[in-house]
Amino acid sequence: MFDELRRYYSDEDLAELTMFLFFNLGFHTFFGSLNFYPMFAPDGRLIDQEESASLYGDVPVSLKDNPTGTCAVGEN
Amino acid sequence: MSFITPVPMDEIKDRELRELITRCDELGVPDARFGQILAHKPAQAKAALGAILHSHYEGGVDHKLKEIIRIQLARFAEDEYFASLRSRKALALGLTEEMIDVGCGDYDSSPLFTAAEQCALAFSEQMFLDASKVNTAFYDEMKQYFSEAQIMEIGAFIAIHFGVIKAIKPFKLGAVPAHDNI
Numbered sequence: 001m002f003d004e005l006r007r008y009y010s011d012e013d014l015a016e017l018t019m020f021l022f023f024n025l026g027f028h029t030f031f032g033s034l035n036f037y038p039m040f041a042p043d044g045r046l047i048d049q050e051e052s053a054s055l056y057g058d059v060p061v062s063l064k065d066n067p068t069g070t071c072a073v074g075e076n
Numbered sequence: 077m078s079f080i081t082p083v084p085m086d087e088i089k090d091r092e093l094r095e096l097i098t099r100c101d102e103l104g105v106p107d108a109r110f111g112q113i114l115a116h117k118p119a120q121a122k123a124a125l126g127a128i129l130h131s132h133y134e135g136g137v138d139h140k141l142k143e144i145i146r147i148q149l150a151r152f153a154e155d156e157y158f159a160s161l162r163s164r165k166a167l168a169l170g171l172t173e174e175m176i177d178v179g180c181g182d183y184d185s186s187p188l189f190t191a192a193e194q195c196a197l198a199f200s201e202q203m204f205l206d207a208s209k210v211n212t213a214f215y216d217e218m219k220q221y222f223s224e225a226q227i228m229e230i231g232a233f234i235a236i237h238f239g240v241i242k243a244i245k246p247f248k249l250g251a252v253p254a255h256d257n258i
Contacts, residue, residue, distance in 0.1 A: 015116035
């Protein structure tokens, strides 16, 4: 695998990619277990976790995909 | 032999990075060679080594417990390098190979560990083997023994070392002789 990687990346690049993986591999797993919700409602209000859970449900809504900021309570 | 050559110490110009690598060598985990490999990218290496050292050697959770968790993760990942390293601080605090072996095995029925320590070891075990089991019920049990600050400290420690061990394993750094850990 490293022989193939070396065709495209220098030692500097490989060190950088490896350090990027250090933090992303583990924190995705840990944060995924914490079951936390976005701190902001689609309209930009700072909200607590209880309200956020009722707004976003199991599938958080991207503000990019929902530019009007409309998200019905319990929609998800 | 690592797939990436460690940067010789005399070629590392960044003083802060040299000091971090020297500290690694003194503490035992990780060793200097690890830092010298990361040194190909000095700015990122300083941040990574700083996080690794801080998560392991600072905080309010017993260092021996964190060292057992780290070795448990390395053994799960079958990474010879991190599994063979030993924190000199943990050894000085009384950590033994028996405690490590039990902590990586039947810790949940061993008098060597308190209920709190057994819960922390189950935390790292399940984070590695099946994170879906680290659920609300599991965190409720953790909260019987640990504050939220301590749970975050243990969780972040597991996250960092889980990632470090899995990402560095393909480099095949190899086991460090036991006498180098003393």
